[in-house]
Amino acid sequence: xxxxxxxDFNYAPYCKVVMKSILxxxxxxxxxxxxxxxxxIPNAHVTFYKEPDTSIFKCTFQRGHINMSACYRxxxxxxxxxxxxxxxxxxxxxxxxxxxLWDTDVEYIGGVLDPVWEHNANKNNLKGYYINSGVLIMNxxxxxxxxxxxxxxDTQTGEYNLSLLDQDIINIAFHDKIQLLPCEWNVYSxxxxxxxxxxKEARRAPKLIxxxxxxxxxxxxxxxKHEEWNKYxxxxx
Numbered sequence: 474x475x476x477x478x479x480x481d482f483n484y485a486p487y488c489k490v491v492m493k494s495i496l497x498x499x500x501x502x503x504x505x506x507x508x509x510x511x512x513x514i515p516n517a518h519v520t521f522y523k524e525p526d527t528s529i530f531k532c533t534f535q536r537g538h539i540n541m542s543a544c545y546r547x548x549x550x551x552x553x554x555x556x557x558x559x560x561x562x563x564x565x566x567x568x569x570x571x572x573x574l575w576d577t578d579v580e581y582i583g584g585v586l587d588p589v590w591e592h593n594a595n596k597n598n599l600k601g602y603y604i605n606s607g608v609l610i611m612n613x614x615x616x617x618x619x620x621x622x623x624x625x626x627d628t629q630t631g632e633y634n635l636s637l638l639d640q641d642i643i644n645i646a647f648h649d650k651i652q653l654l655p656c657e658w659n660v661y662s663x664x665x666x667x668x669x670x671x672x673k674e675a676r677r678a679p680k681l682i683x684x685x686x687x688x689x690x691x692x693x694x695x696x697x698k699h700e701e702w703n704k705y706x707x708x709x710x
């Protein structure tokens with residue numbers, strides 16, 4: 474099972490939290506692929522990759538708590554040894570067996586419907602669903618068959634609202650090639666109004682919790698399911 478994560482030096486300790494949660498709850502062998510920073514973590518199979526050049530994204534800029542390392546995931550198809558990956562954000566914790574997600578067939582890209590998907594789709598006049606990019610299944614073999622980087626760079630014309638950086642880029646570039654994944658694999662700590670029935674059900678038994686937004690379990694006390702994150706966090710790491 475190949476897991477892709479992106480990070481910088483500051484977020485490396487939180488990357489370890491996600492990795493520990495996966496290793497604890499998954500029986501299958503897991504190989505982690507980390508773009509952007511190196512660190513040590515015992516009992517884990519890890520390959521590290523250098524930071525890619527994000528200066529090519531001329532119309533994408535760091536905004537608030539989202540920095541440009543978020544765009545590293547867009548370079549996943551250039552890891553030639555990989556056929557398929559699950560991408561996971563560092564502000565998450567995995568409670569389910571990741572093999573279940575790994576066994577999900579996706580033609581190009583799969584993700585969970587964003588809780589405010591209509592708003593995020595409308596800002597760029599997108600038709601169809603809009604996914605959150607915090608958890609993705611990427612079929613790299615099929616993505617390589619596309620004019621992949623051209624599709625990515627076509628979002629850099631200046632005509633799009635890219636306030637959510639990589640997430641907007643993915644939804645714009647692959648709007649007609651996206652599959653929806655079960656909501657329990659990307660359950661938001663933050664509660665939104667008017668979420669779908671499936672999202673409400675997923676909050677009762679989440680398989681992956683995502684602390685999206687500026688409030689993170691490492692900087693804000695009392696967040697929903699904070700205790701689940703604490704299980705895997707060690708200050709010395």
